[in-house]
Amino acid sequence: MKLGIDAGGTLIKMAYIEEESGSIQYRTFPASHIEAVADWILKLGPAEVCVTGGKVKQLEACGVQPLAGIVEFEATYHGVRYLLKETGTPLESFILTNVGTGTSIHYLSEHTHRRVGGTGVGGGTIMGLSYALTGLADYEELVRSAANGSREGIDLKVRHIYEGAEPPIPGELTASNFGRLNMLAALDKLSPSDLLSSVIGLVGETVATTSVLAAGQFGAGTVVFIGSSFIRNDLLKEAVEGYTKLRGAAPVFLENGAYCGAIGALLQL
Ligand code: ADP
Structure with missing residues (x-):
């Protein structure tokens, strides 16, 4: 059994290849349940494990012995390229936005990748x-x-400000998230x-x-x-x-x- 683990701040994500089917299976645990994750892995029997993310030390302390580790951004780039290929989406250069606990934004082109913010x-x-x-x-x-x-009744849209007149930018754009204070204040x-x-x-x-x-x-x-x-x-x-x-x-x-x-x-x- 081969097992890849992404031990993030909120969730631990796992991808593994089942021997019978040969296909990738997925599993998620809350990051606070490290011991349950370790139990689950140890019950799989002999497994080659590679870990990425911030909770490697905690997994090791629970008896999981990874063969390898990989820097999170590298792992993410490889995973994205794999999924794009699998789904037949031929993209060479694009922005990659990972909406996890926080959000990180990357630029990927055929030969380079970099975190842009x-x-x-x-x-x-x-x-x-x-x-x-x-x-x-x-x-x-x-x-x-x-x-x-x-x-x-909560978000102020551009069309709310222009009240029927033609706005210079699309009326459906949010002018201010949570900005309809008058409406909010009127509610009990x-x-x-x-x-x-x-x-x-x-x-x-x-x-x-x-x-x-x-x-x-x-x-x-x-x-x-x-x-x-x-x-x-x-x-x-x-x-x-x-x-x-x-x-x-x-x-x-x-x-x-x-x-x-x-x-x-x-x-x-
Ligand atoms: P990280 O790698 O930082 O753990 P994730 O990509 O796993 O980040 O995303 C975490 C976010 O996923 C949470 O902040 C929440 O919005 C969402 N989420 C999805 N499923 C769950 C879940 N079962 N429990 C808690 N948050 C979840």
Whole structure:
């Protein structure tokens, strides 16, 4: 058995090749459950393991002995190239945006890759800000609730400012996330679903805008989005997709994009 592990700040992602099928399988554990991860790995029997990410030492302390390690960004690049090839998406140069706990932005071309920046606004912001506003801490529950929310009474759009007149920029652009203070102040109680949906909108639009600016800087027309923040979070995907297109770039979402780092580690073996 060959196993690639991406031990991130929030989630531990694993990609492994099953001997019978020969295909890659995936598995995720919360980063706080290191011992459960180690138990699961040790029960697999003899396994060649390659690890990337920040929790290598903790895994070793629990008895997992990796054969190899790989720097996180390298692993991610290899994983992305692998998934692009698998899905038949021929891309040479593009912006890669990894929306994990935080967001990192990279430029990849045929022969080079470099990290171009990032933002602390990412999946961790969805978790933390949602908790601060609604008290909800469970990921699945919050993405389900957000899907029923509306941003209309919370976010100020350009068309709200122009009130029927023709705006000089698209009216659907957000002028100010959480900026409809008059509307918010008029409500007795804010709807948790509406707040959650606006939090996801804020993160999605920030991630899309910074990515499109990076694309402009490097003359790239496409942004590939990966990271666990898109797992069962269609609202985030829609916000990122819509805003990336609105700002003039082509978004690509990779199925299993949460596992790029783990796949890159697996490919090292
Ligand atoms: P990292 O590598 O930093 O751990 P990930 O790419 O795994 O980052 O993304 C972490 C984000 O994924 C979280 O901040 C959250 O928004 C989202 N997420 C997806 N599934 C879960 C889950 N089961 N529990 C917590 N967060 C989750």
